[in-house]
Amino acid sequence: MAAEKHGPLEQFSVKPLLKIELGGLDLSFTNSALAMVITVVAISVFLVFGMRSGRLVPGRWQSMAEGSYEFVGNLLRETIGAEGRKYFPYIFTLFMFILFGNLLGMVPSHFTFTSHIIVTFAMALVVFIFVTILGFAKHGIRFFSFFVPPGAPLAMWPLLIPIEIISYLSRPISLSVRLFANMLAGHTLLKVFAGFVVALGAAGVVPLVFIVALTGLEILIAFLQAYVFAILTCLYINDALHLH
Amino acid sequence: MPQIQQLGTYPSQVFWLFVTFVVLFLIMRFAVIPKITQVLEQRRDKMEGDLERAAALKEEAEATLAEYEAAVASGRAKAQEVIRQTGEDMSNRATAEHQALGQRLSGQVREAEARIAGARDAALADIQSMSAEVAQAAAERLAGLKVDKKSADAAVKAATQARV
Numbered sequence: 001m002a003a004e005k006h007g008p009l010e011q012f013s014v015k016p017l018l019k020i021e022l023g024g025l026d027l028s029f030t031n032s033a034l035a036m037v038i039t040v041v042a043i044s045v046f047l048v049f050g051m052r053s054g055r056l057v058p059g060r061w062q063s064m065a066e067g068s069y070e071f072v073g074n075l076l077r078e079t080i081g082a083e084g085r086k087y088f089p090y091i092f093t094l095f096m097f098i099l100f101g102n103l104l105g106m107v108p109s110h111f112t113f114t115s116h117i118i119v120t121f122a123m124a125l126v127v128f129i130f131v132t133i134l135g136f137a138k139h140g141i142r143f144f145s146f147f148v149p150p151g152a153p154l155a156m157w158p159l160l161i162p163i164e165i166i167s168y169l170s171r172p173i174s175l176s177v178r179l180f181a182n183m184l185a186g187h188t189l190l191k192v193f194a195g196f197v198v199a200l201g202a203a204g205v206v207p208l209v210f211i212v213a214l215t216g217l218e219i220l221i222a223f224l225q226a227y228v229f230a231i232l233t234c235l236y237i238n239d240a241l242h243l244h
Numbered sequence: 245m246p247q248i249q250q251l252g253t254y255p256s257q258v259f260w261l262f263v264t265f266v267v268l269f270l271i272m273r274f275a276v277i278p279k280i281t282q283v284l285e286q287r288r289d290k291m292e293g294d295l296e297r298a299a300a301l302k303e304e305a306e307a308t309l310a311e312y313e314a315a316v317a318s319g320r321a322k323a324q325e326v327i328r329q330t331g332e333d334m335s336n337r338a339t340a341e342h343q344a345l346g347q348r349l350s351g352q353v354r355e356a357e358a359r360i361a362g363a364r365d366a367a368l369a370d371i372q373s374m375s376a377e378v379a380q381a382a383a384e385r386l387a388g389l390k391v392d393k394k395s396a397d398a399a400v401k402a403a404t405q406a407r408v
Contacts, residue, residue: 009245009246010246012245012246012247013246013250014246014250014253014256014257016253016256020256025255025256025259026252026253026255026256027255027256027259027260028253028256029256029260030253030256030257030260032253032256032257032260033256033257033260033264036260036261036264036265037260037264039264039268040264040267040268040271043268043271043272044268044271044276047272047276047280048271048275048276048279051276051279051280051283054279054282054283054286055283056283056286056287056290058283062283065280066280066283066284069277069280069284070284088277089269089272089273089277090269092272092277093265093268093269093272093273096268096272097264097265097268113257113261115247116247116257117247117248118247118254118257118258119257119258119261122257122258122261122262123261123265180247184247
């Protein structure tokens with residue numbers, strides 16, 4: 001524990017800021033919760049104030065706000081089609097929440113809540129449960145035909161159906177681990193190289209340059225992972241709506 | 245790794261994730277998304293309206309042009325008609341006048357001929373009667389014959405007829 005205090009993983013430790021206990025559960029307001037609140041405030045400020053004037057010819061800020069809206073709108077249209085409109089508020093919130101969580105995590109000393117497996121897993125599990133319920137609500141018992149690959153010979157079914165079910169059940173795991181691992185690895189790597197800068201003295205310029213490049217890459221990954229999470233959610237919804 | 249070691253923080257993390265996410269969802273769903281949708285729709289409507297107005301103006305311009313061209317064409321046709329009509333009228337009148345003049349002239353010629361014939365007849369008659377008188381007088385004076393007027397006339401007539 002003591003060794004971890006100043007190690008590259010120390011940045012991920014959750015520290016309670018305000019002790020709250022409800023029904024025997026520790027629901028303390030932590031640095032992770034603070035990061036979430038800051039994320040929500042940042043998104044709201046970005047979008048509400050960006051659109052405040054609602055000009056016909058948008059300025060820079062309004063263009064960015066509209067751009068994020070249209071980006072998610074196109075994502076839904078391309079993956080689900082016209083019926084995807086219904087899920088827009090949810091996908092938009094999900095995308096913005098992860099994107100801002102990732103990007104704000106790039107600010108030094110700001111906690112990155114998406115680097116915690118429990119947070120990403122909770123989000124992925126909600127997506128998984130929502131999609132499964134949607135599939136059953138739309139197709140009833142026929143939803144199980146989703147686990148039978150179309151055109152597969154009957155003899156292959158005993159082999160293919162378990163594979164399909166396992167791949168379906170592993171969706172929340174792959175969805176959550178992808179985001180969590182990317183954030184964890186990126187931030188750990190930055191911290192490790194930052195340690196080299198101090199340790200190497202004058203030669204520390206080399207890892208410093210590397211950190212600058214890596215920061216750029218991490219910002220790209222922050223965006224990319226939010227995009228991947230949103231597009232996979234869209235694809236899962238599309239699967240539930242159209243089966244194959 | 246705190247992610248796995250700090251199991252005690254899981255309820256808190258999930259709880260605050262849920263709370264903040266729902267709050268963000270509500271802000272997006274009821275404030276941000278309607279606003280952006282409204283602005284984008286307003287812009288699309290404005291653009292569509294502008295395009296429609298431009299199309300209407302174009303149509304109007306085309307209609308005006310067509311109207312103008314029709315007016316020019318009908319004017320040209322009318323002018324052609326007037327020219328043709330006038331030409332026809334003039335040639336009609338010319339032939340009519342020509343005919344009338346011919347008729348009048350031939351009438352005058354006939355009249356003149358009739359007058360001449362009358363005059364000649366009258367002259368001939370005068371000549372006959374004078375010849376008869378001359379013949380009467382000559383016969384009285386030369387032969388001492390009293391010839392009555394009737395037989396003198398007949399004799400002159402016979403003589404002139406034989407001559408002619």
